[in-house]
Amino acid sequence: MGLSIIQKIIRNHLVEGEEKAGSPVAIRIDQTLTQDATGTMAYLQFEALEIPRVKTELSVSYIDHNTLQNGFENADDHRYLQTVAAKFGIRLSKAGNGICHQVQLERFGLPGKTLLGSDSHTPTGGGIGMMAIGAGGLDVAIAMAGQPFYLTYPKIIKVELTGKLRPWVAAKDVILKLLEILTTKGNVGCVVEYGGEGVKTLSVPERATITNMGAELGVTTSIFPSDEITKAFLDAQGRGEGWVPLDADPDADYFKVIDIDLSALEPMVAKPHSPDNVCTVSEIAGMVVHQVCIGSCTNSSYKDLEMVAQVLDGKTVHPEVSFVVAPGSKQVLRMIADSGALSKIVAAGGRIMECTCGFCIGCGQAPQTDAVSVRTNNRNFFGRSGTKSAGIYLVSPETAVACALSGVITDPRDLGDENYPQVEMPEHFTIDDSLVIPPSDEPEKVEIFRGPNIGDPPKNDPLPETISGPVT
Numbered sequence: 359m360g361l362s363i364i365q366k367i368i369r370n371h372l373v374e375g376e377e378k379a380g381s382p383v384a385i386r387i388d389q390t391l392t393q394d395a396t397g398t399m400a401y402l403q404f405e406a407l408e409i410p411r412v413k414t415e416l417s418v419s420y421i422d423h424n425t426l427q428n429g430f431e432n433a434d435d436h437r438y439l440q441t442v443a444a445k446f447g448i449r450l451s452k453a454g455n456g457i458c459h460q461v462q463l464e465r466f467g468l469p470g471k472t473l474l475g476s477d478s479h480t481p482t483g484g485g486i487g488m489m490a491i492g493a494g495g496l497d498v499a500i501a502m503a504g505q506p507f508y509l510t511y512p513k514i515i516k517v518e519l520t521g522k523l524r525p526w527v528a529a530k531d532v533i534l535k536l537l538e539i540l541t542t543k544g545n546v547g548c549v550v551e552y553g554g555e556g557v558k559t560l561s562v563p564e565r566a567t568i569t570n571m572g573a574e575l576g577v578t579t580s581i582f583p584s585d586e587i588t589k590a591f592l593d594a595q596g597r598g599e600g601w602v603p604l605d606a607d608p609d610a611d612y613f614k615v616i617d618i619d620l621s622a623l624e625p626m627v628a629k630p631h632s633p634d635n636v637c638t639v640s641e642i643a644g645m646v647v648h649q650v651c652i653g654s655c656t657n658s659s660y661k662d663l664e665m666v667a668q669v670l671d672g673k674t675v676h677p678e679v680s681f682v683v684a685p686g687s688k689q690v691l692r693m694i695a696d697s698g699a700l701s702k703i704v705a706a707g708g709r710i711m712e713c714t715c716g717f718c719i720g721c722g723q724a725p726q727t728d729a730v731s732v733r734t735n736n737r738n739f740f741g742r743s744g745t746k747s748a749g750i751y752l753v754s755p756e757t758a759v760a761c762a763l764s765g766v767i768t769d770p771r772d773l774g775d776e777n778y779p780q781v782e783m784p785e786h787f788t789i790d791d792s793l794v795i796p797p798s799d800e801p802e803k804v805e806i807f808r809g810p811n812i813g814d815p816p817k818n819d820p821l822p823e824t825i826s827g828p829v830t
Contacts, residue, residue, distance in 0.1 A: 360607025362514045363581050364549045367489040367604075371472050373506040379513045379613070380547070384506035388471040389416045389488075390498050393458045395423040395719075396476040398435045398812065400495030401442045404502055405815035411447040411801070413504030416466060418794075419443045420451040420458035422714045426721055434809025440795065445804040447797045448502075455793035456687025456713045459483070459655040463566050464689055465791060468592075468600040469584030474501045478573050479655050479736065485566030486591070487584030487604050492573065512549040512578050513613035515540075516606075519556030521621030525778035526770040529564035530657060530734065530754035532618065533571040534626035538636035539616060540575050548613065550580040553606060556620045557583060561783050562591035563659035570656045571736045574633040594787050625769055628752035631740040639757055639769045647732050649680045649725045650762040652755050653711065654718040654735035658686025660693050661781050662734075662755045667699030668779035669759045670706035676765030682723055684711035692788045720744045732761045 361369065368377065368385055375383030390412075392400050397419055404412075419439050424432040436453065443450040451461055458475070459482035467473065469487030473480060476495045483490030493507065501507055517536065523529075536550075550572055552565070560568075565582040572580030582588075584604035592598045625639040652658075652666055663685060675681045683703055685691040691713055694700045704710065717723035718735035724744030725731040731743060731750050738750035751767070760770035798804050808814070 359611055360609035362516070362606045362610040362612065363487070363551050363583060363604055364489060364512065364514060364579075365610070367470060367472065368511070370470070375511065377511060379511055381511045382508060383511045384508045385472060387414060387474045387501040387507050389466065389473045390414055390501050391418050391420060391458050391462055391473065391475040391477070391480065392495070392498060393423050393477050394421045394432070394435055394439060396495050397439050400476050400499050401439065402815045403496050403499040404446065405442070406817070407499065407503045409503045412502040414502055417448045417502050418451055418462065418466060419448050420461065421453040422451070422457045423719060423721065425453050425712055425714045430809060431811045434807070434811055437807040438809070438812050441804055441807045443795065444798040445801045445806060447801070449797065450795040452793040452795060454688060454713060456689065457655045457658065457715055459570060460658060460686035460690070463562070464595055464687060464787065465794070469588055469604050470602050474498055474507055479570050481572050481579040482566050482570040482655060484569035484572070484579055484581035485562055487582060487588055489579060489581065491579050509578060510547050512547055515548050515550045515577070515614045515616065516612040517550055517552050518554040518615060518617045519552055519620055520554050520617070521556055521619045522559040523620045523623065525775045526756050526773065527623050527625060528754035528756050529560060529567040530571070531623050531626045532620065533568045534628055534636050534752070535618060535623055536616070537571070537574060537628065537634040538626070541634040542574055542576055542632060545576045548577045550575065550577050551606065552580070552582045558585065558587060559620065560587070561661060562588060563661045566659075567656055571633070574736060590783070594783065594785055596789050625754065625757050625771065627757065627767070628738060630738055630749040630751070633737060633752060639753065639767060643767050643769055645730055645767040647679055647761045647766055648729040649723070649731040650758050651682050651684070651717045651723055651731065651733040651735070652758050653682075653684030653686065653716065654733070655686065655715070656736045657734035657755050658684060658690060660690045660787070661783065663690060663694050663703070664697065664699050664781045665779045666755050666759045667694065667702040668781070669773070670708070670763070671702045673706055673763055675707040675762045678765050679762050680725075681707055681762045682709045682711050682717065684716050685713050687713050688790065688793060689788055692790065693784070696788065717743070732758050732767070734758050
């Protein structure tokens with residue numbers, strides 16, 4: 359019997375355990391990522407292990423969450439993270455360089471590798487053919503120390519994609535459709551693999567949108583094959599030497615197979631207060647909209663924002679709508695600035711936010727009381743936006759920009775197929791890694807910064823060989 363994509367990666371990284379669904383296994387981790395909301399604790403835990411340098415192929419510490427600094431605490435955390443990275447062999451992506459998942463996809467992710475991140479949307483890396491898993495900070499600390507990651511050998515759900523997305527229907531609609539089918543419950547211990555002829559019609563950023571929001575399914579991760587589309591993306595990022603082909607064997611066996619015809623999909627929306635509370639946009643069209651936010655690790659790529667700019671060109675957003683756009687990375691921001699797309703967004707009435715998580719995590723842009731807020735991020739839990747009475751509606755950038763122009767929930771197909779922007783993937787991305795700080799060549803000279811909110815790593819005695827006590 360043949361192997362699926364994930365089964366091949368696990369086999370290549372297996373440290374211990376039986377390759378059988380439901381059995382515990384341990385795998386070697388190639389790359390790790392952290393972000394500043396979880397990173398401080400993760401690196402304190404790593405310090406406690408007393409390992410002088412990380413033992414992964416690559417570890418990156420991102421500052422992308424707590425960037426609205428109203429007190430010293432976040433700034434102290436960021437300085438701590440920078441000094442820890444310098445001392446222990448970790449690259450630091452400074453605030454302003456972008457959202458961890460967007461930058462990891464652009465600059466570091468590689469097909470066939472394993473990635474463990476202290477953020478639940480780490481599976482974004484599946485869009486490039488990585489086995490990318492979100493985990494706790496301690497798991498990541500242990501992986502940086504060279505130890506394996508333990509997980510349950512997964513059941514594989516195959517999603518067979520056929521056809522091609524029609525104008526105004528987007529990758530976000532694919533994952534919203536899958537959330538409608540599978541819901542957010544009952545999928546623990548599974549992995550979603552995408553296959554079929556429809557895969558070749560999707561760019562890497564589109565695939566990453568789908569794997570990113572796969573986290574909402576509750577699965578271990580999601581993954582696409584690594585093919586010529588993947589190679590073209592890596593070539594355009596100047597990293598083509600890292601490409602390897604990767605696909606499932608024709609006779610691979612699956613726990614479940616779901617068929618999705620891309621050409622039959624229509625614009626979808628997740629209504630409050632769950633990502634699986636899904637219906638078609640047309641079903642709720644006409645509802646008054648107060649806020650539109652485009653960005654987050656789900657939908658902030660160059661392709662997304664170039665499309666938004668072309669739709670907005672020469673137009674003005676509805677006067678009753680608060681409209682914000684957050685590019686996913688410095689690379690995206692520079693490229694839309696150079697192409698003229700940024701100017702079009704600003705001219706139309708868009709407010710440009712930092713290249714950070716921002717509104718997705720409730721860090722700014724809390725909507726008004728009882729607002730209808732249309733957003734391109736991945737979660738719409740009660741109160742997450744910062745306003746308990748607001749309703750968050752999750753949509754594609756195509757639907758979001760249509761709502762921003764009309765002031766009501768709008769099916770973007772109403773804008774007309776002839777007006778749909780055809781955005782091609784660039785042959786060369788703008789490469790500027792100046793905000794990625796390499797580790798120090800003299801780690802023994804690096805003094806770790808600890809503000810008053812950061813203590814020393816905990817010191818513990820080893821556990822005894824046996825532990826005994828009464829059972830009650």
